[in-house]
Amino acid sequence: MEANILVGGPKQFWPTNFEQVATEHAQDFIWVGADQGAVALCELGISPNLAIGDFDSASSRDQFLVQVRAQKIISARSEKDYTDTQLAVLMTEKYFPQVDKINIYGATGGRLDHLLANIFLVLGPEFEHLATKVRLFDYQNSVSFYLPGEYQLLKEAQMTYLAFIPLTAVKNLNLFNTKYRLAKAEFDRPISLASNEFMEEKAHFAFSEGVVCVIQSRD
Amino acid sequence: MEANILVGGPKQFWPTNFEQVATEHAQDFIWVGADQGAVALCELGISPNLAIGDFDSASSRDQFLVQVRAQKIISARSEKDYTDTQLAVLMTEKYFPQVDKINIYGATGGRLDHLLANIFLVLGPEFEHLATKVRLFDYQNSVSFYLPGEYQLLKEAQMTYLAFIPLTAVKNLNLFNTKYRLAKAEFDRPISLASNEFMEEKAHFAFSEGVVCVIQSRD
Structure with missing residues (x-):
């Protein structure tokens, strides 16, 4: 429900x-x-x-x-x-x-x-x-939130951009299948990793500590 | 300049x-x-x-x-x-x-x-x-940023609300002369302390660690 x-x-x-x-x-x-x-x-x-x-x-x-x-x-x-x-x-x-x-x-x-x-x-x-x-x-925005784990994202129809936004200190952030990739990145403060994009209909990401906001958006 | x-x-x-x-x-x-x-x-x-x-x-x-x-x-x-x-x-x-x-x-x-x-x-x-x-x-918004210290804020013409927004962990946040006051508050994650107000034309605040965003706004 x-x-x-x-x-x-x-x-x-x-x-x-x-x-x-x-x-x-x-x-x-x-x-x-x-x-x-x-x-x-x-x-x-x-x-x-x-x-x-x-x-x-x-x-x-x-x-x-x-x-x-x-x-x-x-x-x-x-x-x-x-x-x-x-x-x-x-x-x-x-x-x-x-x-x-x-x-x-x-x-x-x-x-x-x-x-x-x-x-x-x-x-x-x-x-x-x-x-x-x-x-x-x-x-023009769709915003979701994630706790530590590994996730699959589906590209939403009519959205162009994909952003990963650590809202807290975040450890071990990995972005797969995205235009700009990351491996084991660490952030000690909030940051908006804006203007990334899906390379296909799905993307994956994972992290081990903190809270990450994901935004799909369009101009 | x-x-x-x-x-x-x-x-x-x-x-x-x-x-x-x-x-x-x-x-x-x-x-x-x-x-x-x-x-x-x-x-x-x-x-x-x-x-x-x-x-x-x-x-x-x-x-x-x-x-x-x-x-x-x-x-x-x-x-x-x-x-x-x-x-x-x-x-x-x-x-x-x-x-x-x-x-x-x-x-x-x-x-x-x-x-x-x-x-x-x-x-x-x-x-x-x-x-x-x-x-x-x-x-409808005016946004400024502060590093640790003690500050005086002036109410901006036509603005109604005043918000204090720790963007990082913040220690020892004190709000004086505001509708809702705080003494030695600590925050370990970002938070928007929204919808506060000036009680007169000036307000004071102070904190000892982190970065605080201040927003004056109106409906």
């Missing part, structure tokens, strides 16, 4: 076909809306299984919409140690333990402190066990 | 008044264009002191424009270990050692691997000494 979390970033950053796919396949997913993302889901005609936020800045029409449509509303007011996205991920896990993939939309394109909180989310001690379940999507 | 570097991110992410301020005050700055940023500077009527890139994907009209207008062109083709932004920063330092501030525009809003490379730029060993000179600006 997959959960889709929509957070409040600008709509023009949603994947190109997000609204169509979301409404046509609404029944196939658990839907969680964070703050303005909950309002946006309701406007799409999707009833969020969970709505997270304090909705302080929402209009009374928007608050009413969420109250009518959302199956459950969780106040973010009492959980100020977490961002709305963090809380949405934690509550998704709590209420829907059967979920094995958490897709986050609306997490890019606005304030950079929010974007970085979303990228760094899986580094928090309460979140690391969820790292490989969480992915972020926008109209 | 300040240098302005324009890189190739989408124009809609430039600060609201960038084109007007840039053209009216063009004489006050060293101008460096990276890849499509060099083309964009030429189109604004600004002659880049340096243009960096391979311009492979530029049209012949754009290549001609840069060749005619740029005072010096540096090929990125032979420096593939660096992104265009990294190379622009290094070459700015090399050719204009009198520069004490490096403002980067056009660094946000498109591919996230590029954005993260720009945010993590100052963590590279060749760049850390430039960390406090480098800033990134877009239409």
